[in-house]
Amino acid sequence: MSEKNSEGRxxxxxxxxxxxxxxxxxxxxxxxxxxxxxxxxxxxxxxxAHLDRVLVPQAPTxxxxxxxxxxxxxxxxxxxDTSGFSGMTRIIEMPGTATPPFGGWFDDVADRVAELVPHxxxxxxxxxGEITFVVLREKLLEVVKALRDDPAxxxxxxxxxxxxxxPEMTGSELHAVYDLLSYTxxxxxxxxxxxxxxxxxxxxxxxxxxxxxxxxxxxWDMFGIIFDGHPALTRILMPDDWVGHPQRKxxxxxxxxxxxxxxxxxxxxxxxxxxx
Amino acid sequence: xSEQTKRSAGVPGSEDVFAVPGxxxxxxxxxxxxxxxxxxxxxxxxRADEIIxxxxxxxxxxxxxxxRLVLEMDGENVMSCRPGxxxxxxxxxxxxxxxxxxQGSTFFTRMNYVGGIHNEAAYSLAVxxxxxxxxxxxxxxxxxxxxxxxxxxxxxxxxAVGANCLELGATSPQEVGLRERERxxxxxxxxxxxxxxxxYIRPGGVQxxxxxxxxxxxxxxxxQLRINVPEIALFMLDNPIFKARTQHIGVLDLSTCMxxxxxxxxxxxxxxxxxxxxxxxYLGYDHYDFDVCTETSCDAYGRFKIRCDEMMxxxxxxxxxxxxxxxxxxxxxxxxxxxxxxxxxxxxxxDGQGNSNEHIKHIMGESMEALIHHFKKVTEGFKxxxxxxxxxxxxxxxxxxxxLVSDGxxxxxxxxxxxxxxxxxxxxxxxxxxxxxxxxxxxxASIDPVMGGVDR
Numbered sequence: 240m241s242e243k244n245s246e247g248r249x250x251x252x253x254x255x256x257x258x259x260x261x262x263x264x265x266x267x268x269x270x271x272x273x274x275x276x277x278x279x280x281x282x283x284x285x286x287x288a289h290l291d292r293v294l295v296p297q298a299p300t301x302x303x304x305x306x307x308x309x310x311x312x313x314x315x316x317x318x319x320d321t322s323g324f325s326g327m328t329r330i331i332e333m334p335g336t337a338t339p340p341f342g343g344w345f346d347d348v349a350d351r352v353a354e355l356v357p358h359x360x361x362x363x364x365x366x367x368g369e370i371t372f373v374v375l376r377e378k379l380l381e382v383v384k385a386l387r388d389d390p391a392x393x394x395x396x397x398x399x400x401x402x403x404x405x406p407e408m409t410g411s412e413l414h415a416v417y418d419l420l421s422y423t424x425x426x427x428x429x430x431x432x433x434x435x436x437x438x439x440x441x442x443x444x445x446x447x448x449x450x451x452x453x454x455x456x457x458x459w460d461m462f463g464i465i466f467d468g469h470p471a472l473t474r475i476l477m478p479d480d481w482v483g484h485p486q487r488k489x490x491x492x493x494x495x496x497x498x499x500x501x502x503x504x505x506x507x508x509x510x511x512x513x514x515x
Numbered sequence: 516x517s518e519q520t521k522r523s524a525g526v527p528g529s530e531d532v533f534a535v536p537g538x539x540x541x542x543x544x545x546x547x548x549x550x551x552x553x554x555x556x557x558x559x560x561x562r563a564d565e566i567i568x569x570x571x572x573x574x575x576x577x578x579x580x581x582x583r584l585v586l587e588m589d590g591e592n593v594m595s596c597r598p599g600x601x602x603x604x605x606x607x608x609x610x611x612x613x614x615x616x617x618q619g620s621t622f623f624t625r626m627n628y629v630g631g632i633h634n635e636a637a638y639s640l641a642v643x644x645x646x647x648x649x650x651x652x653x654x655x656x657x658x659x660x661x662x663x664x665x666x667x668x669x670x671x672x673x674x675a676v677g678a679n680c681l682e683l684g685a686t687s688p689q690e691v692g693l694r695e696r697e698r699x700x701x702x703x704x705x706x707x708x709x710x711x712x713x714x715y716i717r718p719g720g721v722q723x724x725x726x727x728x729x730x731x732x733x734x735x736x737x738x739q740l741r742i743n744v745p746e747i748a749l750f751m752l753d754n755p756i757f758k759a760r761t762q763h764i765g766v767l768d769l770s771t772c773m774x775x776x777x778x779x780x781x782x783x784x785x786x787x788x789x790x791x792x793x794x795x796x797y798l799g800y801d802h803y804d805f806d807v808c809t810e811t812s813c814d815a816y817g818r819f820k821i822r823c824d825e826m827m828x829x830x831x832x833x834x835x836x837x838x839x840x841x842x843x844x845x846x847x848x849x850x851x852x853x854x855x856x857x858x859x860x861x862x863x864x865x866d867g868q869g870n871s872n873e874h875i876k877h878i879m880g881e882s883m884e885a886l887i888h889h890f891k892k893v894t895e896g897f898k899x900x901x902x903x904x905x906x907x908x909x910x911x912x913x914x915x916x917x918x919l920v921s922d923g924x925x926x927x928x929x930x931x932x933x934x935x936x937x938x939x940x941x942x943x944x945x946x947x948x949x950x951x952x953x954x955x956x957x958x959x960a961s962i963d964p965v966m967g968g969v970d971r
Contacts, residue, residue: 305901305922331923334902364523367644369776396776398907399933416918418905418933422773425794426712429905450776453931453941461608476601476970486609486929507613513895513925 259397288349290339295375300363302332310375311513322404335366345370348428351392355385371429376441379432386419386428393423398443400454402462404487412436413464417444417451434464443469461486566594573602579678579959580966586942590950595690596944601935603970611930616642617675617857617897619927621714623917625934627968628711629674632667632703633910634932634968635716636660640797641906641917642718651850655843656720657798660835662707662733663715664798665829669740670699671963672822672829673909676747679819679960683760684692688747695743702736705729708861708868720849723861725840733837740830747825759815765946765958768813774944779913782824783809784817791909803832815961823962830861858889896925903929912936912963933971936964 299460340346340402342365349372353357359382362373374382386394396419403414411433418429434442443466452506455466456475463484466472474481494506506508559567571584581602587594613621623638624631639660641650677692700710705726707715715722726732751757767777770786782789788807792800808824810817849856860874878886901923907916913935920929939962946962947955 305928308924329923331901334900335767367647367904369904372904395773398776398914399905399916399918399931401929401931401933403903403929405921414901418918420907420914422789427905427907429903448776449774450938450941453937457937474601474606478601485606492609492613507610 242494262397265382272462277407278307287346289350290341290346292353293349293360293363295358295361298338299450300336300338301337302334302364303362303405303408303411305331305333305405307331312511318413321340333364335364335371337363337365340362341365341370344426346394348426351389352382352385355389356381369427369429371431371468373431373433376432376434379430380428380447381443383417383419383433392421394419394421394428395423396420396424397448397451397454400444400451400458402458402464402486404462404489408433410435411464413439415441415455415458415464415466440465440467441473442467445469449492463487489502524935530781537917541819542564545613552616553892554788563590565802566971568616577830579964580969582940582964582966582969585956586952586955588952591953593947593950593952594828596947596955598943599941600940600966601970603966605967605971607729607971608932611927613926614925616674616899617716617896619635619930620717621712623716623930623932624712625967627910627912627915627934627936629965630667630671630911630968632663632713632716633915635662635714636798637906637908637910637915637917637928637932638919639716639718640908641904641919642899644904644906645902645921646718647900648850648852648855651852652720652847653847653849653851654799655724655840656848656850658704658836658839658843659721659725659848660716660798661800661803661832662840663703663713663721665689665832665836666699666736668824668829668832668911669744670703672826673699673744673747674752674958675911675963676819676822679815679957680747680751680757682956683757683892685751685754685757688750691746691750695740698736698739702732702822708863717849717857719852719855719857722857724848725838726863730837733833733840737830737833737837740826744826744830745823748820748935752820752823758816760953761814761819761957762812763814764950764954765815765818765961767811767916767942767946769889771945775945776938777913777942777962778938779910780818781913781939784806784811785809791907791914795907797906797908803835805829805831815957818961851890858885858892870964898923898925904934907933911937912939912965912968932968934968934971936962936966936969937971940964940969 264346270351272450276338285379287473289458308329308331310327312325341349345365348370349363359374360372361375364371364373383397387393397417398420399418401416401418403416405414406412406414407418413434413436415432416429420427421446435442445455445466446468452470453475455469458464459466460471460474460477461484473479477485492506494508496506497504567588569586569588571586573581574582579614583599583602585597585599605625607622607626611619614622619638619642620635623634626634640649643652673696677689677696680688680692703713706729707713707722767775767781767785769787772782772785772787778789786809788809790807791797793807798831805828808821808828810820814925814931858878860871861868862871863943878889899921901921903918903920906914907914907919909915914933915935916933918929918931922928942962944953946958950958
């Protein structure tokens with residue numbers, strides 16, 4: 240921390256009124272190398288010698304399946320699918336699963352983390368110019384410590400922790416999503432950690448990122464993910480004695496039917512609607 | 516009668532209301548609402564050396580809405596401070612999972628209701644990114660977004676500095692703040708149809724174009740704000756009472772700010788010129804000529820001054836946007852894609868804002884396809900490709916981020932807002948423990964939390 244503090248007192252000026260910086264380092268589409276190119280031997284000889292140690296062995300190359308959607312009918316009960324597409328089945332995958340090299344500064348970050356914490360990611364996703372590392376939960380603390388402290392990485396702040404519940408991803412239903420920002424290098428990356436519903440434990444990053452305190456409490460409150468090592472993991476938005484975790488997909492929205500001029504409008508989660 | 520029961524007897528409202536029936540009274544509890552303060556002070560006099568737990572809020576006017584601060588007080592000194600939030604939790608994130616992507620703007624604007632247009636903007640920019648249409652938004656659409664956001668930033672800062680002064684007992688700056696904010700809200704009403712909760716910035720652009728007299732109204736607004744907004748700084752910045760109350764109060768240096776994830780005016784009060792409009796530009800902010808305001812005092816005074824200065828910078832941006840809007844008159848203000856463009860042509864009629872007669876005539880009388888299109892877009896919405904993004908903008912109080920996940924459907928799969936106020940409330944203990952109660956309130960005012968955004 241002492242090195243970080245001394246740097247903190249003499250901040251690196253990133254932009255002034257007279258000389259605004261052009262913008263964050265963005266990896267353009269042209270820079271991104273098509274996935275699948277480049278073998279491990281090629282990687283090892285290049286400037287990024289550790290890229291072949293980013294992913295765990297046998298990392299999947301297809302995207303995780305969010306849901307399998309049948310028909311075009313969304314939530315709502317009481318009437319059948321009248322769209323005429325009830326026989327249609329579509330598999331919805333998360334896009335962007337990539338293998339190294341990733342292109343641009345993504346390789347610099349991935350390479351350096353892999354050097355410090357080998358085989359830390361079970362999947363890397365690049366989509367819309369953003370990179371997501373799906374980090375093994377047992378290596379999360381090591382990874383965030385490296386990301387914060389290493390001069391080549393310097394992700395000083397964990398801006399946001401957000402939970403996502405994917406009930407159809409068996410074995411990894413609950414996701415905690417961390418958005419990190421590096422002031423020094425003006426970069427953003429995202430970490431994602433998954434845990435099964437039956438063992439909803441993820442190590443807390445509060446020892447490394449104190450600002451994640453409230454964010455992790457909210458994620459516990461809303462999704463029931465237990466952040467091990469959090470100093471006071473209590474409910475934050477819901478009342479202390481609340482039962483359940485409201486933003487999980489299996490938690491009902493609630494609401495009552497509303498009568499208006501004789502007609503009854505069901506609550507939003509029970510209305511007839513398309514969900515294409 | 517036990518010793519403790521005796522102690523709590525005789526003073527109105529001094530029963531231990533927190534004890535369950537049958538439980539012995541733990542300690543003396545006072546409910547100050549309407550109670551006789553003299554009696555409370557008298558009965559507490561002999562225990563003056565003890566630590567008292569004070570519940571500040573949740574309905575205290577100085578807590579910027581419904582926030583509860585559990586304070587351990589040694590006399591006037593705050594020994595520990597524990598913020599309790601969640602009283603204004605409205606479940607917006609959960610609710611938006613049951614509405615179309617377009618309806619999300621209507622929900623998200625209600626989070627931080629003082630700077631609501633910024634919420635819409637963060638959300639809409641995230642949806643644009645999911646759709647990969649960020650570069651397809653017509654320039655007039657982005658100009659109108661900047662116009663709405665910068666007027667809203669001034670309104671939000673006026674509320675922040677006005678409330679800050681009011682908490683010191685200075686009512687005049689708050690009156691100036693309310694007066695000028697009202698001017699901005701009137702302009703916003705002319706532009707968007709509503710004073711607050713606008714839902715003006717939508718995925719793909721904005722809801723409607725400027726009214727015909729929009730440029731004239733904007734000129735008048737800029738002229739008035741140029742004259743009147745500096746009044747607050749003139750009132751306060753050299754005022755010895757104000758200086759004594761805010762200088763060296765709520766100090767957070769740069770490394771502490773980094774540790775706590777502070778952004779916005781709080782971070783810039785340490786001299787670090789981090790403003791996402793400059794460092795990670797969006798909506799073409801890099802084309803506008805404005806300064807990032809910083810101070811080096813790290814305290815409540817510096818943050819107040821930064822807000823005053825930023826209002827003037829926002830006015831500079833507004834003047835540049837005004838010229839651009841004159842130039843782009845008549846150009847489209849929404850993405851030109853029939854699958855995404857909201858089918859409407861809003862105008863103000865005798866009964867308020869609604870679709871224009873021409874649009875109604877077209878869909879009802881001229882084109883059955885247009886009617887079907889209108890019906891499909893309004894009831895079903897548009898599909899957004901599966902994936903997730905995080906988009907951050909510079910809100911009035913700091914980094915306002917939207918984390919959106921789509922499953923390829925017509926509704927968000929998960930929508931999360933990273934509100935700066937939510938993050939900043941964490942810093943209250945470190946800013947106030949060991950200080951006086953009056954300093955705590957200044958520290959609170961200097962981070963400008965809006966509970967609608969904090970609790971969402």
